[in-house]
Amino acid sequence: MSLLRISDLRVSYPGPSGPVEVLHGLDLDVEAGARVALVGESGSGKSVAARAILRLDTDAALAGSIRLSGTELTGLPAKRLRAVRGSGAGLVFQDPLAALNPVRTIGWQIMQPLVIRGVRRSEARRRGIELLGRLGVRDAGHRFDDYPHEFSGGMRQRAVIAIAVIAEPKLLIADEPTTALDVRVQAQVLELLSGLADERHMAVLLITHDLGIVASFAESVVVLRHGRVVERGLTDDIYYRPAHPYTRGLLGAVPRIDADPSVRLATVPPGTAAADAGPGDDPGQPEMPGEKQNETESP
């Protein structure tokens, strides 16, 4: 049985004239210990999906099913949801500084998931320092009592990862975990995530727009556009044999160091019928049921 099984997930937010559906039926399976990437451009609905899994947005209306380790999360009462959060699934945010409480020490925040689950402080501290050290923060014992602003960007993201994984979740949802970091630190952080996931047999759902980091990290890829899955498959297949024109467009838009500099970088042109599979006219997705035909896009 899959660790995470999402079927026909639809998410809508309240708009000025009734609810607006932004995710139109997502199906996604993550096996225990697997690494799956959810890829798409800004506004594709990938973050909405991530936030929906842990029911982060209280004003979002969910339809469909999200099962984590067999527990149905949609409609789960808040009290039971709290038990799932942190220990069932952890979340790593995009901006590590914003994700840290500025008036609490790094250590306090790393210990928190354990402390609220009744682990003794001394024990929580020991495990926190060990984890922070494991994540490559030098002199973790001393830096443990530092405040977030005293950490560098890369160290903050390590702290955020430590907070997310200290309660040993089976699933880690990483929402653009490296976007706010420079390229060299990106690689380090991904490597750490990778190692940690292997050690703990923890599944990772990586949410990103950056195809460059997906190739080295994820085993399978789901490509999302305008709230719909346009393509899914093993990473290698997606990279070498992209089936959907949008995926081809995305891959073509990645800058390459060995490309001819006189050739313009490819873009995904808006409005071309083949590449722009907007809501309502999605030629590549015949399996989408119940499509509305009211949103036509001019070529």
Next chain:
Amino acid sequence: MTGPGATSLTARLLGRPAPLTARAGSRRRSPVIERVAVAVVLFVVLIAIIGPWLAPQDPYLVNLPDSLQPPSMAHWFGTDVNGRDILSRVLTGARTTLSATFIVLAVTTAIGILIGTAAALAGRVADEILMRVCDVGLALPPIVLALGLAAALGPSLTSAVIAMIATWWPGYARLVRTVVTETRDAEFVEGARMLGVGRARLIFRHILPNSLNIMYVQVTLDVAAVMLVISGLSFVGVGAQVPSAEWGAMIAAAANNVQNGWWALLFPGLAIALTAVAFNIAGDWLRVRTDPTLRGR
């Protein structure tokens, strides 16, 4: 050109520790002005506690032959129109003025935090209701309300304090609501929720500590304002009553005779001004001290 601002800026730039030594920097000496301000605040509070015992003479003893004596060895601050020793009255009045001010600020801060937090976190309906109540409170000028209360309860310092509380808290409630609303949606609060942190812990450990910093500044700035309004209420006759030694009431009484005795106005005025300025500076220093991201600067 080097003004005092430029000097302190240079000092800050030179004196700011490198990030790695920021923790050592937090133990750096605080600047002189802030230290003096804190010392003055402590001194004024001390006077408020022991002032009545320090007073060399009975602050209420009327001695008409000594009316409006200028400052001398016998009366360091001179005497007022009734021949009462002004030094003794300033020392005794510290307690009246400061305790009235502190009661008003303590109660309004508590109400403001409670109502503001509730409005920000308890949903849209509660927010609407509480904020409309605030509007009503803000619409009433303290003096009008105090006059009404004075008619009902009899004019006294207590009426003035109650009137001040009734009109002062809505400002705090609005302020707290604004900052809590902002903090509520911060990513680290979402993050904490995602870790399974419960509602109470979320509010008291994450949201409020990141919201109430601004209250230190606001409340210490308001020490001066509240002191002045209470004095104003005494001035129009609905606050501290005639013989009592309250700084504002003393100024009000002395204002009629300023051409014959400037000292009767000057010394309680200085006491108010000094206390107000000291609280402002100390409040700003407190804000910096309690914000970890500003520590060590």
